[in-house]
Amino acid sequence: MAGKPSRLRGDRVTLAHGGGGRAMRDLIEEVFTDVFQPPGTEDQARLTHAALAEPGARLAFTTDSFVVTPVEFPGGDIGKIAVCGTVNDLAVGGARPLWLSASFIIEEGCEIALLRRVVRSMSREAEAAGVRIVTGDTKVVEKGSCDTLFVTTSGVGVIPPGRELGAAQIRPGDVALVNGVLGDHGATILAARGDLALSTPIRSDCRSLGHLVEAVLAAAPDMRAARDATRGGLASALNEMAEEAGVTVMLSDEKLPIRDEVRGMCEILGLDPLYLANEGTLVLFVPEAQAVAALQAMRAHPDGEGAAIVGRVTERGSVPVVTRTAFGATRIVDMLVGEQLPRIC
Amino acid sequence: MAGKPSRLRGDRVTLAHGGGGRAMRDLIEEVFTDVFQPPGTEDQARLTHAALAEPGARLAFTTDSFVVTPVEFPGGDIGKIAVCGTVNDLAVGGARPLWLSASFIIEEGCEIALLRRVVRSMSREAEAAGVRIVTGDTKVVEKGSCDTLFVTTSGVGVIPPGRELGAAQIRPGDVALVNGVLGDHGATILAARGDLALSTPIRSDCRSLGHLVEAVLAAAPDMRAARDATRGGLASALNEMAEEAGVTVMLSDEKLPIRDEVRGMCEILGLDPLYLANEGTLVLFVPEAQAVAALQAMRAHPDGEGAAIVGRVTERGSVPVVTRTAFGATRIVDMLVGEQLPRIC
Incomplete structure (x- = not known):
């Protein structure tokens, strides 16, 4: 030009x-x-x-x-x-x-x-x-x-030959990890629409995850499956994966990495951050023996600095996804029924 | 279901x-x-x-x-x-x-x-x-x-290995063929919009051409290039191809297969059928020695029954595409400057 x-x-x-x-x-x-x-x-x-x-x-x-x-x-x-x-x-x-x-x-x-x-x-x-x-x-x-x-x-x-990632590979005992904080993209779009008069420093997590996935696979070669938690958030991604694998995923509320600003916005608006969209945050499952290696590989990578172990897989209980609250109770994390926010991506 | x-x-x-x-x-x-x-x-x-x-x-x-x-x-x-x-x-x-x-x-x-x-x-x-x-x-x-x-x-x-179709392969002496009548799709959409109060039996030529192209390649293995004459019609497709090959394409008005209904609609509306969109009509170029074989292969195929030889390639003249009118004069077939019909495809 x-x-x-x-x-x-x-x-x-x-x-x-x-x-x-x-x-x-x-x-x-x-x-x-x-x-x-x-x-x-x-x-x-x-x-x-x-x-x-x-x-x-x-x-x-x-x-x-x-x-x-x-x-x-x-x-x-x-x-x-x-x-x-x-x-x-x-x-x-x-x-x-x-x-x-x-x-x-x-x-x-x-x-x-x-x-x-x-x-x-x-x-x-x-x-x-x-x-x-x-x-x-x-x-x-x-x-x-x-x-x-x-x-x-x-x-x-x-x-590549021999690589077979898929939710059907997930089994009881596996560990669930995310690469970073949840809900930043959804919160950013909500604030950017301006009609809520919210001002926040949050930015979308929008980023490409190909290099990160390769780094995790090098450290945890038996990784079962991964999914980016976009529309419908982590809750929807986990529900789909647990349904497909015929297992239950047990989360732990206090281990879920969520920014205070996002938590605060969700409280004001009555939203659940587990359903907020992400555009650069994924959840992945590895065998327990490779969980620490996977976590370290993620944290060593610029796209996984906020990585955390968020849950464990059990035999299928009554529902696909539950979370343990800070008070020790458990709460069902259902599939989103309606829509939380249109045109999020 | x-x-x-x-x-x-x-x-x-x-x-x-x-x-x-x-x-x-x-x-x-x-x-x-x-x-x-x-x-x-x-x-x-x-x-x-x-x-x-x-x-x-x-x-x-x-x-x-x-x-x-x-x-x-x-x-x-x-x-x-x-x-x-x-x-x-x-x-x-x-x-x-x-x-x-x-x-x-x-x-x-x-x-x-x-x-x-x-x-x-x-x-x-x-x-x-x-x-x-x-x-x-x-x-x-x-x-x-x-x-x-x-x-x-x-x-x-x-x-497949060794197959190299592209406008850059077209050279002087080559022959241009189409597989059927021109402008049916554009005329159909125009009539279907209803605001012209036109009633016509014309239907879109919308069809897949993969089998036809293979049939032509079997009969005319040195086929140079093909292009489907969609938005902008035959005129735009030929202009692009001739520009890229550095040649001039000489059409012949009377050889262009156009239905009387389409011709009539164009006359009423002041449109040129050469610019009407097609969705199942292509133009292709073959060496002169394979032109008859290509024509026969097309005519023998259900998607090429209306096939015709429509033009010839010459050394580059002053413009990329010209057509010879019924009266023996020549007319420049320019690239479409504005838009003829929005949302045709």
Whole structure:
């Protein structure tokens, strides 16, 4: 881009930018492909990677749409979250993330400067996560037909031979760990919407977890399963995993790492931090004998400094997830029934 | 589903269906995964295919978002188009399509019956195209924050060793063919919007072209390049290809297969059918010596019955694409500057 005059007229996206003609080509070249630098010029990426051809390796494939509002928030934006979310879906399944696609649905009138910021943010996060954004698409819809900007990413990675992470592997005696504090993303979005007149220093935990998962696997090679605790929070992730494994997860309230600010906000609003969304916090299960090694590996990693052992797996009791309160009682941690906060990611 | 009572309450999607809890799980299981039957229960598909491990094979990866309005139209719906569009992006690049992801952004209030129809339509089209929908996502946004339903598909395929289709391969002397009539999709959407009080029997050409491309490649193995003439129509596809190859494409007006109804509609509305979108019509280039074989292969295939030779490639003249009119004059076929019809796909 340096030195090249922009061919884009005006500072907002118009319907012409979605029409398939010259205006669209200019928008895509200047705002998207100049930054992402996808390989080739055809409407498909053509890719090779030695790890894919290894006998026993499997390809992992995942997708997520992102509709978070506001589009930019403390600690991230819709682009960063779109990269992290898809990288994390690959990583928690044991795949090494390789390539992403990115598809944009843009509202007529969207500021081009906003698009540029989102695209740069995606490019930065992709580099940090060690993935490449190799293909994409843009659509423009009339004002009022979408809310500013939606981003859909898909990801392709490779699962090394012999690696088999999955909730079905979890068994009684296993230990549950998280890599950091819970609920920061949900609390950040809630505060950023502004209609609660809350002012807080909390930032989204939005980050890519591929490197962290590899570090834990090196230290605790029999890791059973991991899941990023996004929509529905830790409670929903644990309920799904415990259901699938046919076990009960016993948490301990006092071991759950939650910031005082998040706890305070939840008390004021009547929310449970266990259901608040995270975008860079995962829960993982390891055999008891590898729990300390896993904890140390996480704490030694920049994305796991706040790691903690939060619970243990028992034979299946009456419900999938319970937590022991500070007073020694136990409380059922149910699956979220309704919605806690729309458009959190 | 047969016999199982539905756990979905009401007949419309609510915000709770996007919240990460039980309502979301019920919607996803009953409406999506029961039909698509993705492998496994983790949030990533884990896939193997012998063709991927073949020495010299490459992985092809592509994505598109679909925002077409209306969501259902004669000859297709947003789900069918989302499968065909991504299958076709893979196929025209020479890849054999294998797997798709599907991500849905749903407006609060969307009818669940509509979702079910769209999902069934995707499932049918995927089966016809020989691909599997292996992973997906759903998001729900508040009423007014998107228009009914947007679908984003990504596709993974494999390019066999030695196959290298691309516009850069096109050279002077080559012949351009299309597989059928032009503009049916654009004309159908235009009529379906209803605000023109046009009544027409035209249906969208929406179809998957993977099998057709393989049939042409068998008959004309030196095929240079292909592209599906979607947004921006044949004119935009040819302009892009000719620019990239550094050649001029010389069309012949009278050889362009266009239905009388489409021609008539364009005359009334002042549109040029060369810019109308197609969703199952491609243009491809072959060496002159293989042009007849390619034409015969297309005509012998159910998706190519209306195939025709439409132009020839010359050394680069003053513009990338020209057409010879019925009166013997030539006319520049420029790249579309603005937009012809928003939300055509």
